[in-house]
Amino acid sequence: MRLALYQPDIPQNAGTLLRLAACMGLAADIVEPAGFPVSDRAFRRAGLDYLEKVSVVRHASFAAFEARRRAEGSRLVLLTTRAETSYLDARFAPDDVLMVGRESVGAPPEVHDAAELRVAVPMLPELRSLNVAIAAAMVLSEALRQTGQFPSWPPPA
Numbered sequence: 001m002r003l004a005l006y007q008p009d010i011p012q013n014a015g016t017l018l019r020l021a022a023c024m025g026l027a028a029d030i031v032e033p034a035g036f037p038v039s040d041r042a043f044r045r046a047g048l049d050y051l052e053k054v055s056v057v058r059h060a061s062f063a064a065f066e067a068r069r070r071a072e073g074s075r076l077v078l079l080t081t082r083a084e085t086s087y088l089d090a091r092f093a094p095d096d097v098l099m100v101g102r103e104s105v106g107a108p109p110e111v112h113d114a115a116e117l118r119v120a121v122p123m124l125p126e127l128r129s130l131n132v133a134i135a136a137a138m139v140l141s142e143a144l145r146q147t148g149q150f151p152s153w154p155p156p157a
């Protein structure tokens with residue numbers, strides 16, 4: 001399983017997401033352009049020293065990301081408030097790539113079209129969306145639980 005960030009806008013969220021990937025033992029993808037440089041102070045502060053512990057592949061475009069994903073044969077699962085399927089009703093696979101959209105505008109039509117599965121975290125109807133890192137953590141938790149990919153606990157001595 002991988003965590004993919006589509007053109008992240010907010011460095012604190014991107015740092016938090018990469019820290020989440022590091023703690024779960026997942027590799028991550030960033031589809032560029034990001035709204036900040038990787039040297040950004042807020043990004044590095046949110047990611048702390050976890051940023052050195054996560055394998056991150058940066059893709060110059062969504063087309064470049066797609067070329068690699070298709071070559072690897074993994075499924076693209078898009079987290080979006082526009083999905084008709086609740087993540088609690090979805091079936092996840094061990095090599096899924098879970099993608100989150102931009103904080104400002106979500107994901108564009110080409111990403112929605114490419115996604116084999118779109119899932120939403122159910123919310124009250126009058127509210128717009130969750131923080132991107134919170135949404136990712138909730139869906140990732142269920143995906144890792146279903147696929148038995150959580151790190152073992154307690155950790156080996």
Ligand SMILES: C[S@@+](CC[C@H](N)C(=O)[O-])C[C@H]1O[C@@H](n2cnc3c(N)ncnc32)[C@H](O)[C@@H]1O
Nearest residue numbers: 079080100101103105106120121129130132135
């Ligand atoms: C702040 S939201 C984007 C809001 C944006 N205005 C829109 O219309 O999509 C940033 C990202 O968080 C994820 N997200 C937030 N709330 C979600 C939810 N309830 N279900 C699934 N994904 C969610 C999605 O990946 C979304 O693209």
